[in-house]
Amino acid sequence: xxxxSGWATASPSRSTKGCDRCENCIKGWYTSCLNYGDVxxxxxxxxxxxxxxxxxxxxNHINTLYRLPENLSFEQACMVTTxxxxxxxxxxxxxxxxxxxVLVQGPGPIGLIAVQxxxxxxxxxxxxxxxxxxxxxxxxxxxxxxxxxxxxxxxSDRVRExxxxxxxxxxxxxxxxxxxxxxRSRTSSAxxxxxxxxxxxxxxxxx
Amino acid sequence: xxxxxxxxxxxYAARGEGGMNCGRSLELMSKGKILADPIITHHFxxxxxxxxxxxxxxxIGNALKVVIHI
Numbered sequence: 001x002x003x004x005s006g007w008a009t010a011s012p013s014r015s016t017k018g019c020d021r022c023e024n025c026i027k028g029w030y031t032s033c034l035n036y037g038d039v040x041x042x043x044x045x046x047x048x049x050x051x052x053x054x055x056x057x058x059x060n061h062i063n064t065l066y067r068l069p070e071n072l073s074f075e076q077a078c079m080v081t082t083x084x085x086x087x088x089x090x091x092x093x094x095x096x097x098x099x100x101x102v103l104v105q106g107p108g109p110i111g112l113i114a115v116q117x118x119x120x121x122x123x124x125x126x127x128x129x130x131x132x133x134x135x136x137x138x139x140x141x142x143x144x145x146x147x148x149x150x151x152x153x154x155x156s157d158r159v160r161e162x163x164x165x166x167x168x169x170x171x172x173x174x175x176x177x178x179x180x181x182x183x184r185s186r187t188s189s190a191x192x193x194x195x196x197x198x199x200x201x202x203x204x205x206x207x
Numbered sequence: 208x209x210x211x212x213x214x215x216x217x218x219y220a221a222r223g224e225g226g227m228n229c230g231r232s233l234e235l236m237s238k239g240k241i242l243a244d245p246i247i248t249h250h251f252x253x254x255x256x257x258x259x260x261x262x263x264x265x266x267i268g269n270a271l272k273v274v275i276h277i
Binding site for chain 1: 216217219221222223224225226227228229230231232234235236237240241242243244245246247250253269271272274275276277
């Protein structure tokens, strides 16, 4: 992680700076920069299109820097991009989680942070699904109200049972799970995919 | 998809850490609303980076988040 006078990069290995000139950047959607990958237009994706953070010193555009709160270690702060991705998904979904029943699919780092975010934002219930009991147990410890191991249990049946037959009001899919939300979702519910699944290729576009 | 349309389901795809959400996340972490420690399962030095990637890709010891210390 690169540091300078108490400033930490958004991520040790990946933080995105948009070109700051395309339509998406101007809207604040710099992670979907239309000049993605075009270094000559000012786009930088640390560790992807330019050098990353596995170094003693690294050069970062000031727009990608955040001040590290005094009570956080660099080690804890390296999770910030992992936390910001599901938070961005919640943001795009409308940001209003209070009172909702949220189905989080996939107990990887993003899913486990999504659980905590939904609880922090006042979700009525968070249901976490996965295939590894060890990860589901961590999710329970981090606030998941219900966990479902989809290898042993029927996901649709369990979600219907937990929600009294109505389904969740919001779903969030982390990379460990595919977005197969519809059959379990309530009418007028929202579903967000906050990361890529293995095998899905990111498409870069430079113009 | 027909079912999704009939049910008025809204589907969103969120790429990365947009909307200045890194700053918001740091605030939530600083206030103890998001805990990173239970998710960080393994630590390696930079000169052990190959072991670190192997540990992560093979999920050795239930690896969840593997941190490399510079």
